[in-house]
Amino acid sequence: MRGYLVAIFLSAVFLYYVLHCILWGTNVYWMPPVEMKQRNRVLPCLSKPAFASLLRYHEFHPFLCASDFKKIASMYGSDKFDLPYGIKTSAEYFRVALSKLQSCDLFDEFDNVPCKRCVVVGNGGILKNKTLGEKIDSYDVIIRMNNGPVLGHEEEVGRKTTFRLFYPESVFSDPIHSEPNSTVILIAFKPLDLKWLWELLTDGKLNSRGFWKKPALNLIYKPDQIRILDPFIIRMAAYELLHFPKVFPPHQKPKHPTTGIIAITLAFHICHEVHVAGFKYNFSDIRSPLHYYGNATMSLMSQNAYHNVTAEQLFLKDIIEKNYVINLTQE
Numbered sequence: 001m002r003g004y005l006v007a008i009f010l011s012a013v014f015l016y017y018v019l020h021c022i023l024w025g026t027n028v029y030w031m032p033p034v035e036m037k038q039r040n041r042v043l044p045c046l047s048k049p050a051f052a053s054l055l056r057y058h059e060f061h062p063f064l065c066a067s068d069f070k071k072i073a074s075m076y077g078s079d080k081f082d083l084p085y086g087i088k089t090s091a092e093y094f095r096v097a098l099s100k101l102q103s104c105d106l107f108d109e110f111d112n113v114p115c116k117r118c119v120v121v122g123n124g125g126i127l128k129n130k131t132l133g134e135k136i137d138s139y140d141v142i143i144r145m146n147n148g149p150v151l152g153h154e155e156e157v158g159r160k161t162t163f164r165l166f167y168p169e170s171v172f173s174d175p176i177h178s179e180p181n182s183t184v185i186l187i188a189f190k191p192l193d194l195k196w197l198w199e200l201l202t203d204g205k206l207n208s209r210g211f212w213k214k215p216a217l218n219l220i221y222k223p224d225q226i227r228i229l230d231p232f233i234i235r236m237a238a239y240e241l242l243h244f245p246k247v248f249p250p251h252q253k254p255k256h257p258t259t260g261i262i263a264i265t266l267a268f269h270i271c272h273e274v275h276v277a278g279f280k281y282n283f284s285d286i287r288s289p290l291h292y293y294g295n296a297t298m299s300l301m302s303q304n305a306y307h308n309v310t311a312e313q314l315f316l317k318d319i320i321e322k323n324y325v326i327n328l329t330q331e
C-alpha cells in the first residue's frame with residue numbers, strides 16, 4: 001500500500017515536471033546536459049564605484065552561459081525582448097551558437113585583482129598622433145572594440161587587450177591581428193550573427209547574405225577566447241543610459257547604441273573605476289579622421305542612420321562631468 005502511494009506520488013511529480021516543461025516551452029527533460037557554465041569565481045570588490053547609481057545590478061555576469069542563459073533571461077527580462085536586446089524569439093540561435101563555445105568566464109583563473117581599473121579605448125581619430133599607449137597598457141582591464149588595431153599603433157593605443165567587442169561585420173579576419181591572450185565578445189544584433197558564429201565554428205559554408213557589410217569569412221580566435229554578450233547589457237545602454245524610446249516612428253530606423261557605449265556599459269558592470277580614451281567626434285570638420293587608423297573621415301559618421309550620436313555625446317559629457325568616468329584624452 002505504502003509503496004503504491006510512493007509510486008503514485010513519484011509519477012505525479014514526474015508528470016508535473018513534464019507538463020511544466022511543455023507549458024514553459026523548455027525541453028530540458030530530453031536535452032543532453034550542457035556543460036558550459038561559469039567556472040572561475042569573480043573576486044568581489046567591496047567598495048562602491050562612483051557610477052554605482054547608474055546601475056540596477058552591478059557585477060551582473062555579462063556573458064551568456066549555455067547552461068543557464070534561459071534562466072538568466074527570464075530573471076532579468078531578456079525573454080520579453082527580441083534581438084538585439086533580448087532572446088525572445090531567438091533562444092534557439094543563442095543555444096546553438098553557445099553550444100560551440102568552451103567558456104563563459106569573465107576573467108582568467110590567475111586573476112587576483114578584486115577592484116579593477118579599466119580603460120575603454122574608443123577608435124576615435126583623437127588618438128591619432130598621441131602617445132597614450134604606455135598609459136593605456138597600465139590598466140588592469142583594457143577594452144577595445146571592432147577592428148581598432150593595436151599592431152602598428154602601439155605608441156598611440158598600447159599593445160594589451162583584455163576584451164574586444166565585435167560583430168560579424170567588424171571583426172578582424174587577418175591573423176596578423178590575432179590576440180591570443182584576449183577575450184573577444186560577440187554583440188549579436190540579429191539571429192544571423194549567431195548563425196554566423198556557429199557556422200564559422202563548425203566549418204560550415206558561410207552565406208554572407210543578410211549582412212549590411214561583408215562579414216568576416218574566417219575566425220582568427222580560438223573557441224575558448226569567444227564569448228557572447230548578454231543582450232541585457234545592450235538593453236541597459238539603450239534604455240537606461242541613453243534613454244532611447246522603446247518604439248520608433250515608422251519612418252525612422254530604430255537607433256542602437258554604438259559599440260563604444262556598449263563597451264562603457266560593459267565596463268560599468270565589471271569594473272570599479274572606468275576611464276575612457278578616444279571618444280570624440282569632430283563634426284565641425286567632416287574631413288577630420290574618424291578613426292586613429294585607416295582613412296575614414298567624419299563624413300561617414302554624420303551619415304549614420306543607426307546611431308544617435310547626439311544622445312551618445314550628451315551621455316558622455318554627463319558621465320565625465322559627474323566624474324563617473326575619467327576622460328583620458330583630456331590629460
Ligand SMILES: *[C@@H]1O[C@H](CO)[C@@H](O)[C@H](O)[C@H]1NC(C)=O
Binds near residue numbers: 128
Ligand atoms: C599626425 O602626424 C602625421 C605625421 O606627422 C601628420 O601628417 C598628420 O596630419 C597628423 N594627424 C593629425 C590628426 O594630427
Ligand SMILES: *[C@@H]1O[C@H](CO)[C@@H](O)[C@H](O)[C@H]1NC(C)=O
Binds near residue numbers: 179180181
Ligand atoms: C600571452 O600570455 C603569455 C603568458 O602570460 C605570455 O607569455 C605571452 O607573451 C602572451 N602573448 C601575447 C601575444 O601577449
Ligand SMILES: *[C@@H]1O[C@H](CO)[C@@H](O)[C@H](O)[C@H]1NC(C)=O
Binds near residue numbers: 283285
Ligand atoms: C575640429 O576640426 C577643426 C578643423 O580641423 C579644428 O579647427 C577644430 O579645432 C577641431 N575641434 C576640436 C574640438 O578638436
Ligand SMILES: *[C@@H]1O[C@H](CO)[C@@H](O)[C@H](O)[C@H]1NC(C)=O
Binds near residue numbers: 294295
Ligand atoms: C590611406 O590612404 C593612403 C594614401 O592615399 C594609402 O596609401 C593607404 O593605403 C590608405 N590606407 C587605408 C587603410 O586604406
Ligand SMILES: *[C@@H]1O[C@H](CO)[C@@H](O)[C@H](O)[C@H]1NC(C)=O
Binds near residue numbers: 255308310311314
Ligand atoms: C537623439 O537623441 C536626442 C537627445 O536624447 C534627441 O533629442 C533626438 O530626438 C534623438 N534623435 C533621433 C533621430 O532619435
Ligand SMILES: *[C@@H]1O[C@H](CO)[C@@H](O)[C@H](O)[C@H]1NC(C)=O
Binds near residue numbers: 316317320327328
Ligand atoms: C575628452 O577631452 C578632450 C580634450 O579636452 C575633448 O576634446 C573630448 O571631447 C573629451 N571627450 C569627451 C567624450 O568628452
